[in-house]
Amino acid sequence: MSSTNTLILAYLLTGLTIGLGHCIGMCGPLVVSFSLSLKGRIFVPHLLYHCGRILTYTILGGILGATGSFAVFAANIAMIQKGAMLFAGVLIVVMGLAMSGWIPRTKIFSINYSPAGFIAKGFGKLSRSQSVIFYLPMGLILGLLPCGPVYTALLGVARAGMEAPSIYQGVLTGMALMFAFGLGTVPALVLVAKLAGMRWLKSRQRIYTIGAILMMGVGIYFIVSAIRY
Amino acid sequence: MVLNCLYLAVFSILLLLAPIAPSIADSKVPANINCEIQKGPCNQTIDGRKVTLEVLPRPVKAMQDLTFKVSMDGQVADGQQPFIKLNMPAMDMGNNRVPLKLNDNGVYQGRGVIVRCRSGKRTWKATVVFPGIGSADFIFDVIY
Numbered sequence: 001m002s003s004t005n006t007l008i009l010a011y012l013l014t015g016l017t018i019g020l021g022h023c024i025g026m027c028g029p030l031v032v033s034f035s036l037s038l039k040g041r042i043f044v045p046h047l048l049y050h051c052g053r054i055l056t057y058t059i060l061g062g063i064l065g066a067t068g069s070f071a072v073f074a075a076n077i078a079m080i081q082k083g084a085m086l087f088a089g090v091l092i093v094v095m096g097l098a099m100s101g102w103i104p105r106t107k108i109f110s111i112n113y114s115p116a117g118f119i120a121k122g123f124g125k126l127s128r129s130q131s132v133i134f135y136l137p138m139g140l141i142l143g144l145l146p147c148g149p150v151y152t153a154l155l156g157v158a159r160a161g162m163e164a165p166s167i168y169q170g171v172l173t174g175m176a177l178m179f180a181f182g183l184g185t186v187p188a189l190v191l192v193a194k195l196a197g198m199r200w201l202k203s204r205q206r207i208y209t210i211g212a213i214l215m216m217g218v219g220i221y222f223i224v225s226a227i228r229y
Numbered sequence: 230m231v232l233n234c235l236y237l238a239v240f241s242i243l244l245l246l247a248p249i250a251p252s253i254a255d256s257k258v259p260a261n262i263n264c265e266i267q268k269g270p271c272n273q274t275i276d277g278r279k280v281t282l283e284v285l286p287r288p289v290k291a292m293q294d295l296t297f298k299v300s301m302d303g304q305v306a307d308g309q310q311p312f313i314k315l316n317m318p319a320m321d322m323g324n325n326r327v328p329l330k331l332n333d334n335g336v337y338q339g340r341g342v343i344v345r346c347r348s349g350k351r352t353w354k355a356t357v358v359f360p361g362i363g364s365a366d367f368i369f370d371v372i373y
Contacts, residue, residue, distance in 0.1 A: 014324060021321045070342055074292040151344035152323030
C-alpha cells in the first residue's frame with residue numbers, strides 16, 4: 001500500500017474515532033434536533049447534510065493541499081467561520097420556529113418585503129418549505145464551523161501539501177484526505193440521528209416540540225459562539 | 230405556547246451562562262495546569278531526568294506557527310526520535326503530533342500549531358515523548 005493510501009486510511013480511521021467521541025458531543029445536539037423535527041423521513045435529510053459537510057471538508061482539503069500552509073489558512077478563515085457560524089445559527093433558529101409552528105410561517109418574512117427581496121424570499125421559502133434539499137446547503141455551511149479535530153486534520157493536509165511534488169498532487173491528496181476524514185465522522189452521527197428518530201419516540205407530538213426547542217437552542221448557541229469567537 | 234417560550238427562555242439563559250460555568254467549577258476543583266508556558270520554559274521529569282519544554286514565540290497563541298524546544302538531561306540514544314503530542318485534557322482534538330529534531334545547540338526542536346477549540350476552552354496538554362524512555366505531560370493555557 002502506498003504512503004498516500006496509508007494516510008487516507010489513517011484519516012478514515014481518525015474520522016471514525018473522532019466521530020464517536022468529539023463529534024457526538026459537539027454536533028450530536030444538532031443532528032438530534034434535525035431528527036426530532038423531521039416528521040417521518042430522516043435518512044435523506046441527514047444524507048444530504050453529511051454530503052454538504054463532507055464536500056466542504058474536501059474543498060478545504062484541496063485548498064490546504066495547494067497552499068501547504070495552515071498559518072495562511074488560519075489567518076484568512078477566522079472571519080469567514082465567524083460569519084458562517086452566525087448565519088447558520090440564525091438559519092437554524094428560523095428553521096426551529098418554522099417547524100414548531102409557533103409563528104405563522106408567512107409572518108417570519110413577507111415575500112413581498114423589499115428592498116431585500118431576494119433574502120426575504122429565500123427565508124420565506126425556507127419557512128414554508130418542507131423540502132429536504134435544504135439540508136445540503138446547511139451541511140455546506142456547517143462544514144465551515146470552527147472545529148478542533150478538523151483543524152488538526154487540515155494541519156496534516158498542509159504538511160502533505162508541502163511535501164507533494166506538485167500543486168496538483170497536493171490538491172488531490174488534500175481532497176482525498178479530508179474526504180476520508182469526513183466520511184469517517186458520518187457513522188457516529190448517523191447512529192445518533194437514527195436513535196433520536198426512532199418511531200416509538202415520534203408517536204408523541206411533544207417530541208416534535210422538543211425537537212424544535214432543541215433546534216432553536218442549538219441555533220442560539222451558534223450565534224453566541226460566533227459573537228464570542 | 231407560553232410554556233414552550235418559557236422552556237426556550239430557560240434553555241437560552243442556561244446556554245448564555247454556560248461560558249462562566251467552567252470558571253465557577255474551576256474555583257472548586259484544583260487546576261491541573263502544571264506549566265506557565267507564557268512566562269518561559271517549563272520542567273518535568275521522565276525516568277528521573279529533567280525535561281524542559283519551551284514554546285516560542287510568546288505569548289503562545291493558537292492557530293499560528295509555533296516552535297517547540299525540548300531538552301533532556303543526559304544522553305539520548307541515536308535513532309530515538311522524540312516527538313510531542315498536542316491535545317486538550319478535556320476533549321480529544323485529534324492526532325496532532327510535532328516531530329522533533331536535534332539542532333546544533335543540542336536541543337530538540339520542531340514546528341507545530343495548537344488549534345483552537347470552539348468551546349472556548351484554552352487548556353492544552355503537550356506530551357513530550359522520548360521513545361524507549363518515557364513521556365511527560367505539560368499542561369498550560371494558550372491565548373486565542
